Amino acid sequence: xxxxxxxxxxxxxxxxxRQKTLVYGDHTLMVEFQLDKGSELPKxxxxxxxxxxxxxxxxxxRIDAEESEIRPGDSWTIAGNVEHSATIHQDSVxxxxxxxxxKEYLP
Numbered sequence: 162x163x164x165x166x167x168x169x170x171x172x173x174x175x176x177x178x179r180q181k182t183l184v185y186g187d188h189t190l191m192v193e194f195q196l197d198k199g200s201e202l203p204k205x206x207x208x209x210x211x212x213x214x215x216x217x218x219x220x221x222x223r224i225d226a227e228e229s230e231i232r233p234g235d236s237w238t239i240a241g242n243v244e245h246s247a248t249i250h251q252d253s254v255x256x257x258x259x260x261x262x263x264k265e266y267l268p
Contacts, residue, residue, distance in 0.1 A: 162184045162185065162186065163184075164183045164184045170268075171195060175200070175201075175202065175203075176200060177196065177197035177199065177200025177201075177249065178194060178195070178196055178197070178200055178202065178249075179194070179195040180192050180193065180194050180195075180266070181193050182266050182267065182268050183256075185262055185266075185267065186262075187262070188260055188261060188262065189258050189259065189260045189261075189262065190258065190259045190260075190262045190263055190266055190267070191256065191257070191258045191259075192256070192257050192258075192259070192266055193254065193255075193256050194253075194254065194255045194256075194257065195252075195253075195254055196218065196220065196247075196249040196252070196253040196254070196255065197249060197252055198218075198249055198250065198251050198252050198253075199249065200249045201246070201247070201248055201249070202245075202246050202247040202248075202249075203246055204223075204244050204245070204246040205244070205245070205246070206242050206243060206244050206245070207241065207242070207263070208241045208242055208261075209241055209259040209260060209261060209263055210238065210239070210240055210241050210259070210260050211238070211239040211245075211257055211258070211259050212236070212237070212238045212239075212257065212258045213236060213237050213238075213239075213255050213256065213257035213258075214234075214235075214236045214255065214256050214257075215231050215232065215233055215234070215235050215236070215253060215254075215255050216233060216253075216254040216255065216256060217233050217252075217253060217254045218233065218249070218250070218251040218252055218253020218254060218255075219231070219232055219249075219250040219251040219253065220247050220248065220249050220250060220253055220255070221247060221248040221250065222237060222245070222246075222247050223245060223246045223247065224237070224239050224243060224244075224245045225243050225244060225245070
């Protein structure tokens, strides 16, 4: 599957958080998130392993009991069923891969 860059196709998943599924296969799915300064990703869990990379901006990422300041070029992995949340300090863009595929994120 090839996906070419477009500025359309984003949907708001939470206030100040937009997402677009870029590509997906049988075992992984990649999503781009646009995160507005001041928005919050509340504590949550899901069974999917999640690996991410911050393209731009600044966020605080909380994974289980660990809190980390994340800046452009930083990356992370969150195991399935581990509680996590984030605070967005600057307009940010993150790309994340989920395994297995998050069916609710399929276009």
